[in-house]
Amino acid sequence: MSNQELVVLGRTDESATCCPGLLTAPLDGDQAVELAKVFKALGDPVRLRLLSMIASRAGGEVCVCDLTPAFDLSQPTISHHLKLLRQAGLIDCERRGTWVYYWLVPETTDRLASILTRPTGEPLPDRTAPAGAAS
Amino acid sequence: MSNQELVVLGRTDESATCCPGLLTAPLDGDQAVELAKVFKALGDPVRLRLLSMIASRAGGEVCVCDLTPAFDLSQPTISHHLKLLRQAGLIDCERRGTWVYYWLVPETTDRLASILTRPTGEPLPDRTAPAGAAS
């Protein structure tokens, strides 16, 4: 149950971790498809709230029974959203006795953050001087 | 044409910029809805590629006529995706003569990156000692 995330976001070596692009290189089709899956998982208010509830939990874990009552949604719906977050590699879970506990996979959010971070100090090109206007 | 982004992601003061949460606090419903709009805009491979093409462009700007031929999609479809990216506040555009130029709004991606960044050094809770097991 704990080993079926997508593990998208490309490889796990450091070169990809530090400056993979999106803001620096044109991102080929396959990379875009994989990345889109993760962002799509974040593109729902319920899943964002679930993720934040899980990530901000003191002990690092949350029982499903603590998540469900926070929403005006049925239990199967919450379960479905948790599944999508898990398939995106954003969270993972484990059953312990009667309950199932979820926790954040910080590697995934870390990678997303680095993907969205520009190479420091890029000097915001002067927009008063048209750049590609020549055709 | 250049002034209708959503300006989501909450306010623009620094307190929200440095540690808004998602990974630190449970994120209320309204915040989640606004944030989800931006992530949803990123949740499509075509839009991700468009964004990366725009963001990685040397001069900081790209003409639509340079974007459209890079996809096996009709021009209206590209135009539609660009509109969604613009409404999410991720890019902005301006018409100059016959052509329309798009550029990245780095404040938005910066904010997303900070939202996805954990407060440095959070010690990855020891998962061998169950935390919220009591119910």
Next chain:
DNA sequence: CCTCTATGTTGACATCCTTCGATGCAGCGC
């Protein structure tokens, strides 16, 4: 004014997504 090119807009259609009720499965307690 007319035409041509570059983009945006509209309406339609197929597909995907969110949600639910119903059901199934896994542990716990008797």
Next chain:
DNA sequence: GCGCTGCATCGAAGGATGTCAACATAGAGG
């Protein structure tokens, strides 16, 4: 074994989304 609770899965319904062809709009250039 039996029933109970917690959670996942299934199948269906309604709404949202991606895509296109057709059309509208804005400048450039005669």
